[in-house]
Amino acid sequence: MSPNLTLVVISGVLVACGVSLLLERTLTRVIVGVVLLGNGINILFLVASGRPGRAPILSGGTTAETMSDPLPQAMVLTAIVITLGMVAFVLALAYRSWQIDGHDEVQDDVEDRRIVRRAELDETSASYDDDTHETSDEEGEGISR
Numbered sequence: 001m002s003p004n005l006t007l008v009v010i011s012g013v014l015v016a017c018g019v020s021l022l023l024e025r026t027l028t029r030v031i032v033g034v035v036l037l038g039n040g041i042n043i044l045f046l047v048a049s050g051r052p053g054r055a056p057i058l059s060g061g062t063t064a065e066t067m068s069d070p071l072p073q074a075m076v077l078t079a080i081v082i083t084l085g086m087v088a089f090v091l092a093l094a095y096r097s098w099q100i101d102g103h104d105e106v107q108d109d110v111e112d113r114r115i116v117r118r119a120e121l122d123e124t125s126a127s128y129d130d131d132t133h134e135t136s137d138e139e140g141e142g143i144s145r
Contacts, residue, residue: 038082
């Protein structure tokens with residue numbers, strides 16, 4: 001059985017658009033990206049599940065070859081719940097950001113920039129304590145902690 005090419009293309013376009021929107025800096029675009037990504041993955045699950053068949057619960061004349069696989073449908077239901085939870089969380093973040101700042105754009109963190117600069121210069125912070133220095137015991141031999 002070959003998969004439906006239209007659904008595969010639609011799934012690919014939805015996932016690509018969702019990923020590109022997830023990389024944006026405004027949280028409203030991130031919300032739309034999460035929704036598109038979730039829907040694209042759900043369509044991909046249904047395409048991968050194979051051909052439609054009869055319900056596996058019905059016992060009258062249903063053979064193993066004519067039954068549909070219920071596992072992809074259960075995975076899609078789980079993915080829908082996870083997507084809904086992520087959308088609710090990002091929506092709460094966007095609303096709180098709008099209340100505090102008046103916009104929903106994610107700003108750069110000053111500490112993150114400082115850490116990147118130190119990593120590029122191969123520096124350690126002033127609060128870093130190196131415990132590998134040598135101490136001496138009673139016999140005068142150096143012991144490394």
